[in-house]
Amino acid sequence: MNLKAILAIILCKLLRLAARILHRGGTAMPGRWALKLCPDLLSRLSKDVRTVVITGTNGKTTSARMIEQAFREQGFSYLANRSGANLLSGITTEFVMNCTLAGKMKKDCAVIECDEAATVKVFPQLRPQVVVVTNLFRDQLDRYGEVTHTLGNIRSAIESxxxxxxxxxxxxxxxxxxxxxxxxxxxYFGLEKGAVPSRAKAQLSDATHCIRCKTEYEYDYVSYGHLGGFRCPKCGYARHAADYAVTDVIEQRSAGTTAAVSIRGERRIVEINLGALYNVYNAIGALAAAMEMGVGADEAVRALGVFKGGFGRMEAFQLGKADVRMMLVKNPAGCNQVIDYLENLRNRFVLVVCLNDRGADGTDISWIWDAEFERLNNIAGRIEKVIVSGDRAQDMRVRLKYAGIPDENITVERDYEKLVSSLEPLETDVCLMPTYTATLELREVMIRHCGGAEFWEG
Ligand SMILES: [Zn+2]
Structure with missing residues (x-):
């Protein structure tokens, strides 16, 4: 390490300490200043750290937490960017917090979540050993532009x-x-035909036509969105056989899944302690990544059964008598998966949708019109009532009205304190669907009402 790098490390550690004392979040800010002083700081620090990077539209956080658990099972010493600091600055801060003042790393491995748009800057410095791309969906158009632009970004990043x-x-x-x-x-990882519920059909038009020759794809099966057994009838581009494949979903419960997988041809039964089909994708992707990083099959499989959920992805609270589950929504594909989950619930429940349109949510809320809220009609008998909240509660109300939910069953409550208080005496289950910034605020109020207790799904 040269003097500049050491000064950058000291500055970064001091700024992080100050941010902590002042309770000002600040995971990105210290790294940003450190990089100003020493632009290649991350590449110096990460030189001898074996790193797996997770990028893609949906499932980054859950996949990263699953890989972390696999590293723990294997006894790897690792660092991870847990707080959602997934740009160059935040990742740099995380590395600095795990090195000595002289720049010697205290960990051998790293599990890093990376924003799709940031991959171009991050990869050349981080030089990951394994890169996981979870999936690509239309997400926050106002921030990233077209989904093919995102794909182009990731391609350039991997080229380095x-x-x-x-x-x-x-x-x-x-x-x-x-x-x-x-x-x-x-x-490759994926779900084979036998693992996909037969009622699933193509829902969204994120990628209907061949990326090579623009001919419309044909599908043997669809799991969700544009994911499935695609093939182009003209140029022959088709789904590649998966090295890590889910061959059968044996049992799907609200809080877990039993699945049969094939790991490079070897059959195993895995327990995944999260419900919903999208988490089966996260699990098989995490399994593949962990094993490519050198985790044994036994340890990687065990990790999926003991792992605890990620922030806001599927969090459970006991609020008074109500069993509350909170599921982050941010785009049509992810939202449809939560609707799938609701369709599979057996008990009656109260549905709460909190829609915000602040920076981190994506300011364009037109995606709610692409999500299939119409499917809630299939389970109308089990929905006790619907509450809408958040900055754009009225837009959400209109959307649900158009979906066929009677207006008299929809209540608007913008105040989270009042909202949570009104849920407390309920004896039914409650399902919360907040967007990202709504998750942050709602979660705080929830934890306060639960007496500081929260527990992860599983
Ligand atoms: Zn083609």
Whole structure:
């Protein structure tokens, strides 16, 4: 380490300490200043750290937590960017907080979540050993532009690390197209036909036409959104066989899934302690990534059964007598998956949707019109009532009205204190669907009302 790098490390540690004392979040800010002083600080620090990076639209956080658990099972010493600091600055801060003043790293491995748009800056410095691309969906158009632009970003980022193994979702025609042009070693994960509920159908038009020749894809099966067994009838681009495959979903419960998987041809039964099909994707992707990083099959499989959920992705609270589950929603595909989950619930429940349109949520809320709230009609008998909240509560109310939910069953409550107080005496289950910034505020109020107690799903 040269003097500049050491000064940058000291500055970063001091700023982080100050941010902590002043309770001002501040995971990104210290790293930003450190990088001003020493622009290649992250590459100096990460040189001898074996890193797995997780990027893609949905499932980054859950996948990262699952990989972390696998590292723990294997006894790897690792660092991770847990607080959602997934840009260059936040990742740099995380590395600095795990090194000595002289710049010697205290950990051998890293599990890093990376924003899709930030990959171009992060990868050349971080030089990951394994890159996982979970899936690509239309998300926050106002921030990223078209989904193919996001794909282009990830492709350029991977071009800078030809030695990395890329771990791709075989069922996503967008992600798996990365292997068409990149020289990297590629491995694939996905769901086979037998693992997909037969009622599933293509829901969204994120990628209807062949990325190579623009012919419309044909599908053997669809799991959700544009994910599934796609094939182009003209040029032959088709789903690649998955090295890590879920062959059968044996049992799906609200809080867990039993599935049969094939790990490079070897059959195993895995317990995943999260419900919903999208978490089965997260699990098989995490399993693939962990094993490509050197975790044994036994340890990687065990991790899926003992792992505790990630922030806001599926959190459970006991609020008075009410059993509350909170599920973050941020785009049509993820939202449809939560609706799937609701369709599978057996008990009656109160549904709360909190819609915000602040920076981190994406300021364009038109995505709510692409999500299939109409499907709530299939389970109308089990929905006790619907409460809408958040800055754009009225827009949400209109959307639900158009979906066919009678207006007299919809209540608007913008005040989170009052909202949570009104849930407390309920004896039914409660399902909360907040957008990102609503999650932050709602979660705080929830924890206060639960006497500081919260517990992860599982
Ligand atoms: Zn084609």
């Amino acid at each position: 690390v030809p030695e990395a193994t890329i771990c791709l979702n075989a069922d996503c025609s967008l992600c798996s197209s990365l292997a068409l042009t990149l020289p990297n070693r590629a491995v």
